[in-house]
Every structure is written in C-alpha cells, then in structure tokens.
Amino acid sequence: MSCKIKHISYHLSSNVLTNEDLAKDFPEYSAQEIYKKTGIKQRFVTTRNIIGSDLAVAAAEQLFRESSFKKENVEFILFCTETPDYIAPATACLLQSRLRLKTNIGALDLPSGCSGFTNALGVGKALIESGQCDNVLLLFGDTPSLTCHPKDFELRSLFSDAGAAAWLDKSEQEAIGNVVYGADGSGAKNLFVDRSCFRNPVDEAWLKTHKEAGGMPFGQLEMNGLNILTFALKEVPKLVNAILEKNNLAFEQIDLFFFHQASRTILRSIQKKLRIPDEKMAYYIENNGNTISVSIPLALKEALKESRIKEGAKVLIAGFGIGFSWSGTVITY
C-alpha cells in the first residue's frame, strides 16, 4: 500500500505587510528598493493573539470546505510547527479537540521548520505504508513574525505567517517516492530563536533590554544569511542528487522543482548551480514571502491552480534550512 496527497489548502495571516509599510518603518529604503533587494512584494503577519495552530486550523477548515474529505474520517494528525501553543501538551492534541476530530486517532507534533513539509510527508507516508492508519492530516502553522525584532529589516522583509493542511491518503499508485533526510546541528546557531526555551530562557534583564520591542517574550529570531546561503549551496545540490538516486530517476525526468521558498537569492543560486531551466523552477515567494513549512504546499497548490502540474508529472520537492535540516522526495501526479 502506498499513499498520495489528495488535497492541499493553505491560509495566510490576514494582515498584509507591503513594501510601502516596511519603507515607513525603515526610511533608509524605498518600497521599490525593498522589492529590488528581496524580490518580495508582500508578506503576511499575524497579530499577537493569533498563533501557528490558529493558522493551521484555518487551513484545515478550508480543506474540509473545499474537498470531499470528512473530519470523522481523519485517522492521524501530525502538526508541524516551531511555534507551538505550549511546551506541553502537544498542540496536535489540542487540535484534535478544536477541529472536533474523533478521539481514537493519533496526534503528534513535529517541531520542524523549513524542511517541515518534506519531513512530515515522510513520516505520514511511513505511518500509512506500515499499515498504522489509512490517512494522515498533515497540518502546518508558524508565526515567525512574533519572534522578529521590529528593527530587523532582513527578517521582517522575508518572513510570513501562514498555515497549511494536506490530506495524505492510501493509494494503489506510488505517488510519494523514497524520502531522503539530513541534519547537521553544528549549524543550529545560523537560524535560531534565542531565549526561546529551557536552555536559555527569557529573564528580567532580557525583557528590560527589549522593552521598546515589546520585551520579545518568546525570544528573538536571529539569522546569519551568509552562512545559510553557503549551507544551501553546499547541501541542496547533494540533496537533489540523493533524491534522484534513491528514486532511480535522472535529472531530466523531473518536470518541476519545488524548493523551500527561502529567499529569491537562495532560489536563484540553487537554480543556477543545478542548471534548472526556468520553466521547471517554482518561484512562489514574490507574493507570499518565506512561509517556512507552508512554502512547499503553498507552491504546489498554486502550481496546481495554474495547471502547471500535469497528470503523470514528476515533481521534486526539497525542504532545507533551520537545524540545519533537509529532506525531500519526488511526487508523481
């Protein structure tokens, strides 16, 4: 028994942050310059009281509205986030109740960022193929904006808050290929939420120092963009080759490449390095920003809407980033 993604829905936070808005906060740049630098026109940011699981709920409700899948048939939920409701219990348990799903289901959190979609897909596939369940509702939701310092241009111009839901169901067709994983924790500090948990919690001095930024009570996201790019250029080509090898495919057999929509610069650099033709490369960052684990399902959904993915198409998906962590596979449509 194999499995297939039967439906994807996503939800972007309702507050739009345009380049004009950003230019007001960062008068050293014009809206046009911000676009030139980032290739992003708008991002979506939450308000303090709407967090990752709320965005996942919105995406899941949309999935049930726009598809024939029913809440009562869900057998397993995996919630992928780096901004959980609580340290304990698992947010997936809260989501079972909020979404009014049956109680005899599996519910697990999967703390994962930029490689979250491909990681969750791999785990979901394993659950179905090992006969533990017939379907898995994959849920994603993150609010990076809540940990971005208001004066951090690089992060605020890049990240978006969003949620996604994907229905993974058993199928005769082997639609999800073999999955490749990788991790290198020596790169952890290159994309990192400082002061965010037990190791190094927020204290009074921190709150005081960050008073003007609202205290930064959830910690502060910090990024070393240069090292992230170096990591991506080193690991992503290797990841792509490993995915092809593990699935007995040649580079030319891939119809479309969906990479985590990290930044325009990273996507362009990967495209150049792998010599991917323009028509085979997915860019969905301009109108959405970097939506972390939502970026690949969002891009797949948009490409499906545009009829860019034809029946029988082989689509390579690859997530990479925070951790460092990376994973990917090939989907056959």
Add this chain to the structure above:
Amino acid sequence: MDIKELMEKLENEFEDVEKGTIQPETNFKALGEWNSMLALIIIALIDIEYDVKITGDDLRAIETVNDLYQTVTERMEK
C-alpha cells in the same frame, strides 16, 4: 579563470555600475550599491561559477577585486 572575466561577472551583479567601472584595484564593497544581499549574491556567484566556497568572514577580509581573485584562484588550485 582570469581577472577580466571575474570583473565582468561582478559588474553584471551590480545594477547601477557601468561596464568598465570595476577594475582590479576597485574596492567593490565601497560601491554605493553594496549591501548584505549583494554579499550573498557574490558568495553564490563564486560558488556557482568557480566551485569555490568563500564565507562571510572571507568577504569581510577582502577589499579589492584583486583580493577576491587571489582568494578564488588559491582555492581553485587546492
């Protein structure tokens, strides 16, 4: 590779720099357009075109096109 080719490639990455402006002794980080995004682009350019890894620290120590050329050629030889 030769330095002329590197100068041309660098010029292509700078949008507001006219052709022929970048010379071996040009401190490209002092050009008005220079920013962290361009630093990323230059690191990617060197990686993609010459299969040489330079880091942010390398780039901080480099000033002129000639310095960059020396670093890249030295690492290509290794």
